[in-house]
Amino acid sequence: MRIANLTHGSLFMLGAYLGVTVMRQWPNLWLAALAAGIAVALFGGLLERLILRQLGGNVLGQVLVTLGVSFIIADACLITWGGDPIPIPTPPALQMPVRIAGFIFPAYRLAVVVIAVVVALALYLLMERTRLGAMIRAGVDDPDMASAVGIPVSRLFSTVFCLGAALAGAGGVIGGPIMSAYPGLDADMLPLALIVVILGGVGSLLGAFVGAFITGFVYTFGVALLPDLAYVILFLPMILVIAFRPRGLFGKFAA
Amino acid sequence: MKPLEIVERSSLVNGLYRELQLKPAETAIVTVDMHRGHLDMSVATMPTKPEDATRVIASARAALDHARRLKVPVIHVVLVYRRLPGIGSEGMTSPFWKALHAAQGELDRLTPGRKSSVREHNIEGSPGTQIVPELYRDGDYIINNKKRLDCFHGTDLRQLLDTLKVKNVVLMGINTNTCVLNTSFTAFNYDYRVVVLADCVASMYGDDLHVLGLQNVARCLGWVISNEQLFEKLKETTHELTAAAAALPLRAQAGPIRVGLVTVKTGPLASGGIDMERALVQYLNERNNAIAERKVELIVADSGGVPAQARTKIQELVERDKIHVMIGPLDTASALAADDYIRQAQLLTLSVAAADDMTQRKPNPWFTRGTSTASQCAHPMADYCYKQLNYRRMVLIADDIAYGHEMCAGFQRVFEELGGKVVQKTFPPLTVPDYGTYLAQLNPKADAIYLGFAGSNGFRYLRQFNEYGLRGKTATVGGMTALDEAVLRNMGDEALGIPTACWYSAEFDNPINQKFAAAFREKWKYDPGFYAAATYTEAAVLEATLNKIKGHIEDKPAFMKAVRSIKVDTCRGPVSFDQYGNVVGNVYIRKVVRKEGRLVNSVVHTYPNVSQFWTYDEKEFLKNPVYSRDWPPAKNLES
Numbered sequence: 001m002r003i004a005n006l007t008h009g010s011l012f013m014l015g016a017y018l019g020v021t022v023m024r025q026w027p028n029l030w031l032a033a034l035a036a037g038i039a040v041a042l043f044g045g046l047l048e049r050l051i052l053r054q055l056g057g058n059v060l061g062q063v064l065v066t067l068g069v070s071f072i073i074a075d076a077c078l079i080t081w082g083g084d085p086i087p088i089p090t091p092p093a094l095q096m097p098v099r100i101a102g103f104i105f106p107a108y109r110l111a112v113v114v115i116a117v118v119v120a121l122a123l124y125l126l127m128e129r130t131r132l133g134a135m136i137r138a139g140v141d142d143p144d145m146a147s148a149v150g151i152p153v154s155r156l157f158s159t160v161f162c163l164g165a166a167l168a169g170a171g172g173v174i175g176g177p178i179m180s181a182y183p184g185l186d187a188d189m190l191p192l193a194l195i196v197v198i199l200g201g202v203g204s205l206l207g208a209f210v211g212a213f214i215t216g217f218v219y220t221f222g223v224a225l226l227p228d229l230a231y232v233i234l235f236l237p238m239i240l241v242i243a244f245r246p247r248g249l250f251g252k253f254a255a
Numbered sequence: 256m257k258p259l260e261i262v263e264r265s266s267l268v269n270g271l272y273r274e275l276q277l278k279p280a281e282t283a284i285v286t287v288d289m290h291r292g293h294l295d296m297s298v299a300t301m302p303t304k305p306e307d308a309t310r311v312i313a314s315a316r317a318a319l320d321h322a323r324r325l326k327v328p329v330i331h332v333v334l335v336y337r338r339l340p341g342i343g344s345e346g347m348t349s350p351f352w353k354a355l356h357a358a359q360g361e362l363d364r365l366t367p368g369r370k371s372s373v374r375e376h377n378i379e380g381s382p383g384t385q386i387v388p389e390l391y392r393d394g395d396y397i398i399n400n401k402k403r404l405d406c407f408h409g410t411d412l413r414q415l416l417d418t419l420k421v422k423n424v425v426l427m428g429i430n431t432n433t434c435v436l437n438t439s440f441t442a443f444n445y446d447y448r449v450v451v452l453a454d455c456v457a458s459m460y461g462d463d464l465h466v467l468g469l470q471n472v473a474r475c476l477g478w479v480i481s482n483e484q485l486f487e488k489l490k491e492t493t494h495e496l497t498a499a500a501a502a503l504p505l506r507a508q509a510g511p512i513r514v515g516l517v518t519v520k521t522g523p524l525a526s527g528g529i530d531m532e533r534a535l536v537q538y539l540n541e542r543n544n545a546i547a548e549r550k551v552e553l554i555v556a557d558s559g560g561v562p563a564q565a566r567t568k569i570q571e572l573v574e575r576d577k578i579h580v581m582i583g584p585l586d587t588a589s590a591l592a593a594d595d596y597i598r599q600a601q602l603l604t605l606s607v608a609a610a611d612d613m614t615q616r617k618p619n620p621w622f623t624r625g626t627s628t629a630s631q632c633a634h635p636m637a638d639y640c641y642k643q644l645n646y647r648r649m650v651l652i653a654d655d656i657a658y659g660h661e662m663c664a665g666f667q668r669v670f671e672e673l674g675g676k677v678v679q680k681t682f683p684p685l686t687v688p689d690y691g692t693y694l695a696q697l698n699p700k701a702d703a704i705y706l707g708f709a710g711s712n713g714f715r716y717l718r719q720f721n722e723y724g725l726r727g728k729t730a731t732v733g734g735m736t737a738l739d740e741a742v743l744r745n746m747g748d749e750a751l752g753i754p755t756a757c758w759y760s761a762e763f764d765n766p767i768n769q770k771f772a773a774a775f776r777e778k779w780k781y782d783p784g785f786y787a788a789a790t791y792t793e794a795a796v797l798e799a800t801l802n803k804i805k806g807h808i809e810d811k812p813a814f815m816k817a818v819r820s821i822k823v824d825t826c827r828g829p830v831s832f833d834q835y836g837n838v839v840g841n842v843y844i845r846k847v848v849r850k851e852g853r854l855v856n857s858v859v860h861t862y863p864n865v866s867q868f869w870t871y872d873e874k875e876f877l878k879n880p881v882y883s884r885d886w887p888p889a890k891n892l893e894s
Contacts, residue, residue: 075521083526084745085711087718097724106722109691178689178719182711183525188686220692223683230655230684 002140002203003052003161004059006066009190010073011165015040015172016181017081020088029091029173037170044165048158070186078183088176108177115174119167120209127205136160140203195238201251210249261466264474275478277450277488279325283421286331287406287428287435289315289390292376292383293459294429300376300383302369303429307457314454315427316389317812318482320601323392324809325489328419330396332406332428332438334377335384345402346373366459406438413445423448425485427455431468439472449477452485486810511550512801512808515572516790517558517565517583524560524710526741527786528585531607533779534787535582537771538794547801549808554578558589565589566596573600579808582793584608585786587629587658590622597621601811605796607789611661612881614837614867621811623818623836625792625825626785627758627867629658630665630882632735634869635842635862636705636756637669640732643844643860644754646702648678652693652716653707653734655682657883662707662734664882667889669869676891682884685712690719698893703730706737713737714746721749738847740784743854750847750854758838759788759827760845760856767795768826782855792825799823829864839866 018039019032026032047069055061094108127133138146139153147153172181179185192215200211214237222233241248291298294308303311319329336345347353352373361370377383384399398410406412416424424447426435435456442449451472458465473479480488516535519528532555544551554576558565565584572578580603584590590608597604597619604622606613609629613622640646651666653659659682667677679698683690697704706713713733720726726749733755740761743750761772761782771791775783783791796818801808803817815836822831828841842865845856868876880886 078521078525083524083529084741085714086745087714087747090722095722097722104724106719106724108722178691178722180711180715180718182715183522184686184711223687223692224696227681230687 003048004062004066005052005164006063006190006194007047007070007073008164008168008193009186009188010070011040011044011168012172012175012189013077013181013186014043014073015169016088016176016179016185017077017086017172018169019173019176020081020086020181023088027089029088029177032088033170033173036173037166040169040172041162041166044168045158045162047165048161052161053154070190074183074186081181083183085180085182087180088173090177112174112178120205123205132156191234195234198248199238199241201248204248204250207248207250261470262474268473268479271473271478272480272484275448275450275480275488276491277423277425277448277485279327279489281421282322282423282425282489283328283330283416283419284319284322284425284427285406285412285438286315286319286329286386286390287426287438288334288401288430289331289387289428290333290377290383291385291387292334292381294387295382298382301366301371301373301459303366303457303459304369307459311427311429311455311457312387312389314452314482317601318427318452318455318485319390319392321482321486321489321809321811322425323394327425327489328396328421329392329394330398330412330415331386331391332401332410332412333384333386333397333399334401334434335379335399336377336402338378344374344376344378346376349373349403367461369459371459401434404433404437405441406434407441407445416447421447423450425450425452427452429456430458430460430465431456432458432460432464432471433468436468436471439477443476450485451477451479452482453479454482483810483813486813490807490810509549509806509809511552512546512580512806513552513554513576513578514797515569515576515578515581515583516553516555517569517572517581517585517589518555519560519585520555520557522560524585527710527739527784528557528560530741530784530787531583531585531790534771534775534783535790535794537775537778538791541774542798546798547806549801549806558584560586560589562586562588562592566592569593569596569602570600573602579603580605580797580814582607582790582797587656594619594622603808603811603814605793607786607793609658609661611867614833614835616877616881618835620815620836623796623815623832623838625796625830625832625838625840626789627735627840627842628837629661631837631865631867631869632756632758632842633662633665633707634669635865636732636734636844637666637675638673638862639754639756639844639860640703640705641670641673641675644703644730644732646675646730648676648701650679650681650698650701650704650729651677651707652681652683652704654685654709654712656685656709658709659707660884661882663705664884664887665869666705666707666734668882668887671887671891677889678891678893680889680892690716691723694719694723694725697725697729699729700893701729703732706731706733708734709736711742713739714742717746717749717753736785738856739786740782740856741786743784743847743856744781746854751849752847754844754846754859755856756842756844757785757856758840758842759785759792760843760858761788762845762850762855762857763827763843764858765824765826765828767824771826782853788826792827792830795823795825796821796830833866835867837867839864841865 015036018036022032022035051065090108094111097104098107135151139156143153196208196211196215200207218237219234223230292300293303296302296305338344355364361372364371398412400410402409424442428435439449469479518531519525539551556568556572558568582605587608587610590606591610601621606624607626611628611630614624651663653663678701681693683693731753735757738750738755772783799821800817804813819832830838830840833839842862843858844860846859847854848857
């Protein structure tokens with residue numbers, strides 16, 4: 001794999017918008033997330049097969065192309081769904097805030113946390129405990145050798161890319177009730193994804209997990225305690241990691 | 256010596272002025288030594304007074320720009336000396352100048368009180384020989400072998416004038432009493448009509464000789480007129496042509512008025528930007544694309560909301576599309592980025608951007624604003640919160656950009672001066688996707704929260720506010736863009752009952768707005784909001800101003816003067832302007848209600864004719880620093 005992909009924010013936004021469209025027809029968030037996930041996965045597959053495949057190993061090319069594609073997606077969304085923010089309704093069962101140990105907390109946000117944990121766990125099991133996961137890891141570590149022993153590396157990578165896109169697309173819908181779908185959502189989300197990956201280390205699931213935790217905590221507490229530094233605080237852990245551990249906390253390759 | 260009085264000859268001068276005719280096709284402007292050697296204090300070897308240089312450059316530039324638009328040729332005549340071996344500067348062969356250097360120290364020669372030197376003056380290749388860059392444009396003619404006081408002497412000026420079939424020589428430059436006067440004499444001798452532009456000449460020898468030069472021309476050999484009189488004379492003849500050219504209903508010979516709209520059609524700000532275009536197109540269509548009896552051509556540019564791109568697009572509009580007037584740009588950052596270019600190009604600007612200081616401490620003479628400053632609607636909102644809603648303790652939250660800071664600062668100043676307390680002030684980054692952290696920290700003991708958001712942020716904030724179960728616990732009120740019609744149409748009950756202050760509401764009830772809002776809704780299926788009303792208002796301002804100056808938009812100073820004097824009824828109510836070019840108009844307190852199934856901002860209270868200075872004294876107001884994150888200081892914060 002090792003693809004520098006900058007379309008993740010756009011896939012997230014595309015998912016959110018597709019979710020909006022699905023929900024106008026069938027107002028069920030989970031159905032919309034599933035549908036958007038599948039649609040974005042197909043889109044991701046095409047992107048990988050038709051474009052990124054041609055640029056194997058050319059990191060600069062990948063960065064430029066994916067950045068360009070993200071612009072195209074952004075404007076296509078603007079043309080299709082307009083410039084106004086579109087709300088995505090919260091499932092009725094999760095609309096009420098809940099009270100835990102004296103703190104008021106929106107039920108839906110708790111549900112999102114649970115979903116995130118489940119997805120992380122599922123990914124971990126997939127990568128570490130299944131034959132598919134073993135083949136993926138083999139393919140990433142040494143593609144030539146993996147091909148030689150009969151692993152269909154090329155098809156496997158397409159599948160992985162589709163899966164990533166699917167998660168981004170479904171994530172857009174699931175994040176929708178909190179963030180809504182609006183032009184610029186892509187640019188708001190992409191830096192977060194990049195920071196998490198760079199912090200955690202490229203190619204490491206555990207790294208992404210830990211990176212996301214650190215980013216989330218540092219950001220939330222940072223803006224609460226040092227509101228004037230809201231912009232800086234998000235990037236601070238990343239800068240420290242790049243300075244002292246360029247591979248990221250758990251990375252296998254230099255970022 | 257007893258002081259002489261200048262002889263009163265105004266009847267002669269006035270009579271001559273009536274006789275003066277300047278057909279653009281028979282006129283040329285000759286600039287006399289408008290080079291850095293006189294006018295740029297950093298390199299000048301024979302400097303004028305610095306204030307004279309500033310005045311002359313600014314006026315000359317206006318006159319030249321005007322002339323070029325009318326295809327009047329511009330000829331720059333510049334003195335340049337060779338340095339000859341054994342002799343030095345060619346200037347030093349003059350016995351008078353040689354004597355001057357022999358007799359006098361450098362502080363006591365031709366320019367009283369300032370250093371000057373003929374010996375070092377305008378040697379070939381020195382920076383002094385360059386024409387002042389603001390005054391030169393491609394297509395101008397240059398004659399740079401003038402050696403003495405007369406522009407004709409030893410140069411091909413006469414030949415060039417005759418080739419161009421010029422009969423009227425309009426002179427400007429340095430110095431009134433020597434080179435300009437001498438050139439006037441020679442032009443007179445050759446039977447040209449001689450005109451000297453009083454605004455564009457000066458003398459380094461002293462004001463008395465400057466007056467002498469002008470009097471000499473005006474009473475003995477030609478005309479001394481102001482820039483405005485020049486524009487008037489050049490126009491008169493154009494008008495004669497019109498009458499002759501026949502009864503066209505439009506002032507067609509003057510060409511269409513080209514209006515550039517700088518808006519945003521891509522990216523996060525696109526929603527408002529597209530509304531700006533739709534409303535402006537509607538306004539022009541309602542008038543068959545003609546105002547003040549001239550056709551109007553609309554050219555739309557998309558800045559993407561990126562300041563650098565906005566600047567490039569504006570430059571393109573001016574230099575390629577030759578627009579006369581710009582409406583826009585949409586956002587404050589773009590307006591600030593374009594500020595110096597607007598000044599440089601003297602671009603008539605009808606802006607919708609809110610940055611306070613563009614019409615306060617750093618007013619741009621070519622900039623007017625028919626919408627409001629960031630704080631203009633926040634002042635009355637604070638008044639309303641304190642006096643009508645009886646809030647005493649408030650939380651302010653706004654985007655972390657100048658717009659948010661200025662709005663909150665204005666609110667805070669008025670609210671605290673009335674006796675209220677701002678107990679918390681928060682500025683989340685503009686692009687924060689999730690307000691959870693900020694909501695968790697809200698001061699629970701406040702009466703209300705003031706939302707100073709722009710774009711979709713107010714919308715997202717309120718949704719998350721409800722999600723945290725805060726609705727009904729703390730009241731919310733908003734600034735002019737927090738619950739704009741553009742976001743309202745996608746909102747639900749969470750917005751009901753929230754009061755906001757803005758200079759417009761689609762529900763505002765005057766005949767113009769009833770017609771505008773109904774037609775807009777008919778066509779686009781939603782209510783016009785802040786941005787749509789902004790261009791619709793600016794277009795009305797443009798039309799009223801052009802009517803006042805009879806469609807002559809080419810006369811920029813007259814346009815800017817006229818804008819400040821109009822009073823026009825628009826979709827936002829009556830509008831006039833203060834001396835800084837900022838609007839004085841109504842501010843409405845609106846409350847979100849449901850009407851015919853959709854949410855609207857229903858007007859509940861009107862503050863009439865609100866100025867950007869609220870009820871404060873203008874001078875006192877401007878002595879304070881501009882509103883910001885930290886000014887006025889918040890003394891009542893509780894963490």
